[in-house]
Amino acid sequence: MAPATGHAPAIMVRGLGLSMDGQRIFENLDATFPAARLTVLLGGSGIGKTTLLRLVAGLLVPDAGTIAADDGVPLSGRVAWMGQDAMLLPWARVDDNVMLGSRLRGEALDRARAHDLLERVGLSASRAALPSALSGGMRQRVALARVLYEGRPVVLMDEPFSALDSITRLRMHELAARMLAGCTTILITHDPLEACRMAQALFMMGGDPVRLSALPAPGGVEIPRAVDDPALLSAQADLWRRMLAS
């Protein structure tokens, strides 16, 4: 099964300006998120990472500037979102949670696709369960299946694995990297290991006004990288130094 439908565009942010409650968040911010790659976005707490993702998702409207796909087609309707909280409906079964988007849009439910995705995330046996019967890691796997069910070429992930234990997190990296191949993905994380395992492009957000600085990703587009890869370990140490210095 293809991981996503539609062309995965590059996303271009140009001259972005935003203030909220009298506080300037962005001023003349530029960034380019490459097509069909997983971009990791790092940066200190409160710098504006989630706000940038919300702007890309169309959940917020900027005061100035543009956010556009490089193919000229509007981003609207081409974006899926996954956050730290799985945000499952507690009264709906796992498979119904995966198909929630179809139900909300009044479309036919693609049960076969939902079940296939649940199998791929290792949750076939739980597809009729309620979310309350699942662990945190299982809930995040349902959320991943739901994002993939949407088949959108652009996927925005706001610290999706941060609430998971470290082993489950490593497993989620395997799954997400495999299943998001071909999508234009932006992943926010505070975890240097996650950044170095997953990034095909890596940006650090910081400064006043806020800017995005490109950092070298550990090399190669094959992700996730092995936790003991020397290039990863060296990049991770470098990231820790940068984060401690910022």
Ligand SMILES: Nc1ncnc2c1ncn2[C@@H]1O[C@H](COP(=O)(O)OP(=O)(O)OP(=O)(O)O)[C@@H](O)[C@H]1O
């Ligand atoms: N709805 C809102 N109204 C007013 N200010 C907001 C709103 N949402 C966010 N902000 C402010 O915008 C700034 C950026 O917040 P944002 O959540 O984007 O940061 P972040 O980098 O994602 O932080 P963290 O890593 O802690 O999640 C913060 O100063 C925050 O207080």
